[in-house]
Amino acid sequence: MHQERLTKLRNASPAVLPSLLQCDFGDLRSEVERLQAAGIRALHLDVMDGHFVPNLTYGMPIVAGLRKLTDLPLDVHLMISDPAAYVDDFAAAGADMLTFHIEAVPEPAQLIQQIHSHGIVAGVALNPQTPMEALSGCLDQVDAVLVMSVNAGFGGQAFDPEAVQRLQQLRQSHPELLLEVDGGIKPETIGPCHQAGCDLFVVGSAIFGQDDYAAAVRQLRDAL
Numbered sequence: 290m291h292q293e294r295l296t297k298l299r300n301a302s303p304a305v306l307p308s309l310l311q312c313d314f315g316d317l318r319s320e321v322e323r324l325q326a327a328g329i330r331a332l333h334l335d336v337m338d339g340h341f342v343p344n345l346t347y348g349m350p351i352v353a354g355l356r357k358l359t360d361l362p363l364d365v366h367l368m369i370s371d372p373a374a375y376v377d378d379f380a381a382a383g384a385d386m387l388t389f390h391i392e393a394v395p396e397p398a399q400l401i402q403q404i405h406s407h408g409i410v411a412g413v414a415l416n417p418q419t420p421m422e423a424l425s426g427c428l429d430q431v432d433a434v435l436v437m438s439v440n441a442g443f444g445g446q447a448f449d450p451e452a453v454q455r456l457q458q459l460r461q462s463h464p465e466l467l468l469e470v471d472g473g474i475k476p477e478t479i480g481p482c483h484q485a486g487c488d489l490f491v492v493g494s495a496i497f498g499q500d501d502y503a504a505a506v507r508q509l510r511d512a513l
């Protein structure tokens with residue numbers, strides 16, 4: 290069943306995924322409606338545990354709440370130390386893709402199986418300072434790689450251009466992988482990532498920092 294969800298994400302590519310870190314959590318319904326009206330085709334949800342990263346955000350209840358509000362694929366970015374302990378709960382909450390960090394789970398074969406057992410797309414993320422070799426053991430098992438172009442933990446940081454080379458390298462070595470980039474994506478940085486073969490572009494500040502989400506999304510799409 291994860292293939293079905295994977296196909297949906299692939300068919301959406303190239304896609305801008307808003308990162309719901311800086312949205313109005315007091316009015317999620319209207320935030321989702323505004324994003325859908327802007328033509329968004331999937332949402333990116335940043336789960337942080339105050340341990341793997343210093344920041345603390347939200348968990349399953351917000352994912353479950355969003356699941357009730359929309360049929361859009363929910364891409365859940367797990368910045369947590371022990372993802373295996375929560376996979377079943379995030380599956381029940383309605384996640385479509387679960388992305389763990391290789392720094393948190395260096396040997397993830399079992400975790401990937403656990404994610405797939407729920408029919409969920411499995412992604413692996415790596416921080417800018419983590420060598421690409423850290424991924425070598427799992428690239429044939431995961432469906433997606435999330436290349437971080439900032440250090441995981443906070444929105445609003447500057448894009449690290451090294452991410453472009455990483456995307457290029459992954460696209461060449463593993464043409465079948467879904468590639469996603471996250472951190473500092475705006476009209477000036479999205480184009481090089483797209484040219485490098487990236488499929489999904491996570492955007493926080495460049496959407497939520499503007500009043501008109503549709504205009505912000507249009508600017509990003511025009512820059513692809």
Ligand SMILES: O=C(CO)[C@@H](O)[C@H](O)COP(=O)(O)O
Nearest residue numbers: 441442444445472473493494
């Ligand atoms: O995972 C993260 C941060 O750790 C991201 O998803 C950010 O939320 C993206 O925000 P911007 O860099 O676009 O402001």
Ligand SMILES: [Fe+2]
Nearest residue numbers: 308335366471
């Ligand atoms: Fe993220």
